[in-house]
Amino acid sequence: MNKNKSGRTHRMPSIRKNYTYNLIYQVMTLLTPFITTPYLSRVLGPDGTGIQSYTNSVVQYFAIAAALGTASYGQREIAMHRDDREALNHLFWEIELLCAGTTAVCLVFWLGVIGCSKEYAPYYAALSMTLIAVAFDISWFFGGLEEYGLIVLRNMAVKCVGIVLLFLFIRTKNDLLLYVALTAATGLLGNISMWGYLKPFVGKPDIRQLKPLSHLKETLVYFIPTIATSVYTILDKTMLGWFTDGDKSQNGYYEYATGFVNMSKILIMSFNAVMSARMSYLFGAGKLDEVRERLRGSLDFVLLLAIPITLGLSGIAAGFVPWFLGDAYLPVIPLMYVCAPLVLVVGLSDCLGSQILTPAGLRAQSGRAIVGGAVVNFILNLILIPKFQSYGAAAASVAAECFITLLYLRLGKGFVTLPLLWKCIWRRLIAGVCMFISVAVLGRTLVKLWGYSPAVTFLQIGVGAVVYGMILLVLRDPFIWKQVERIIKKQEHV
Template sequence: MSVLRKNIAFNTLLSISQILFPLITFPYASRILGPAGMGAINFADNIITYFLIFSALGIPMYGVREIAKVKGDPIALGKVFSELILIHLITSLLSVVALLVLSLSTQRLLANFQLYQIGMAILLGNVFIAEWFFQGIEKFKYIALRTVLIRLFTIVLLFVLVHSVKDLNTYYALNLVATVFAAVTNMYSISKIIKVSFRNLAFKHHLKPLLVIFSNSIITTIYLVFDSIILGFLTSNIHVGYYASAMRISKLSMVVIGVLSAVLLPRLTIAFKEKNWEEAKMLLHKSINFVMFLSIPIAIGTFCLSEEIIRLFAGDQYLPAVGALQILSFIVIFVGMAQVFANEILLPLHHERKILYASLFGMVVSLGLNFLLIPHFKESGAAITSLTTEFTVSMVLFYFSFKLFKLNFPWLESIQAICTSLTFFIVKMLVLKVTTVPVLVIIITVLLSACIYLVSQLYLWKNKHVLEVLSGFKIFNFSGGSR
């Protein structure tokens, strides 16, 4: 299991970078570009996200599973990779043409046409990143180190090139720079591992599962980003900017919760394929406990410090986003559980259709609530819709997953985590008597609250999983059985 521990460690490093780097770049960019500028970028980015999902055709999820199955056979590995990347290239070319036509024929998009030109280049570059290949063969060290280095480079470019709202296009083009560097380095690395050939390829057996996963991706994307698009059409870029800042901050916490999913998917695929139910149960039990142990204090802590977080990372001009952030702070719990049910149970067991059904239900809820709430509550209405949608999708996935694979959900541990996390409000109230400087309030409250939370888990609740982490074992002891 030492390899698994290393994979988790490097994926944790990757996740930490996904949190720390936006903490550096977002405060700077949000102040330079303002709510309207950030709103314009977020609106364009959400449009382009749809085309990225269409061009990917479900390959990022499907590819990990299929690569994991044949990673011990270089010939089969090369064949599967060649088939999937060719499919991705064809769909990406179609997506570029469709995005070009849409951006030229829609005045709302034509007003920022350069952003969509950059998006077209990102669409093509994204084909050759092929992150799913490295996840499938469990090269998480390579993924983490490469990503961190590229992000460091783009941070330098941000401070060198972006100085005013006129640099709107330059700011968004940094995504293209990162895409190109990732694509070049990945294709070079892949060429050293396998032989890419486009002869004697077979596509038919990929199409059915790809279409199911693709349909799920499209539907999921509708309820994940359509709120910003509806908000943009029904209100203005300023309200999109408020909502985007709240959503971006709330998404930082989701990164931590997603650490295990990418690492466990190849392992669970093999465990389910070999019908090794005990190993699968042990891995899933650890994963669910990990999600609940972290997501509950993160959610309550974000709610507690929402005003200070907005002031520090976005600026006072974004204070109207505080309400939206308070609502969105709890989304991390439901997204974390949905990842476990969908990516670690249903997908490895080849029940993609059940993920699709859950996403369809979420899409209906999202569309209905967005049009009902946004005209009256603007960014807060979009936030309520997102939270409600993620909750309903998580519950549907919970139902499907537990019918297939019986697990003991940590209800007691979850209640204990909630009770302990409520002390964060008392801690903040005491800290505010000493200082009201946002950065100091956040740092002191987080440190004191984290200590209270860990001590309570260890000595009050005697949480076995925390004891396991802090009593001389490796950070995640996946070699032990479930309790």
């Protein structure tokens, strides 16, 4: 319990409850592609998917510029001042006005892009809604308050609406433009819907007292690493479009391979997102011992998930892609082998960035690390994409993320050490390798008997989870044994 400046006490939001909210949403996020992707991959084809991927990558640059780092900066500031209602009100309106202003500027330049484009002008016009949506995105505010239930409710509603509209209206390759427009529109409407939850938290703004430009310098500190990050999360797709002009299938392959990786790591990323606001609060209160304790637990949990997901993706790829995407997407299989390490590497760097560097106010230092990684990625893209196409883009991304993670470990050396990491990793690595072997062998055997089918993939996942868990029990993994002991104690009290 804590007192705010009005003298009233309030209960700290539950991390477990917030993670459960996020987990529900992330499970839905994982299930949604299992419903939509097999349909879209066959209706739109590799070329249609590639055009959607390429045009969306272009608008994302403008969306990032419009946001100007306000999401990360805003969540941190709200988390640090959430006990002060007056400061909270000022912060929200100042940061929101700044974001709305930068979005308006970016829209002017975006109209120029639409006017200069010939082949993709209709798609860019539809994607204008994606850019406008940035001005209405206030999820950073609720994230800072740790009100994740509201965010999850909105996101789930938006996804359900999007799925229904997709199956109702997207029927042939000629519906590609409509698909792009529907995706952009649902995102915009979802962001607007969040405003209905604001009233209990903020009041009407006093325009005369607001100084939105006072936050410009700080948001730029957050913006620099954000735009740098886009080099290896978005520019890969853009550069693939440049170097494979006329063959957008490479973008299609890359879109799905990286999409599977992104789906696989969302459980980890959502945990880091939930912990980020709490860590900002603890840093603001000067509770560094609790910061270190929570970070150790976070690293333990992140690595417990990241290692089996990384190796599991590689183990199921050969049997999964043919039935899920269709024979036209077989090049996605080796792409998944190359991309899979991103789950582990990004999971670790995101943990350090979200829970230590950003809450501690080290965003400028972490930004330089990201800029360095972006340079590495850009140079490797120039070298590898012309020769290896989508495989080169994937390899460049993995190399850049490894570079950034190493620099993050150096920046966070006061909170995390290599012996601590090794203590968290070695048992999971042994269990993960054994799991990978069992999953790969099982997949080859079952495919010969049953062919490519969902049953094979789900059996691989089930057997892999059992093997991984059993070996961790045999190796007496501290995290697993702690959960086992907790369950036993609960049973004893029943």
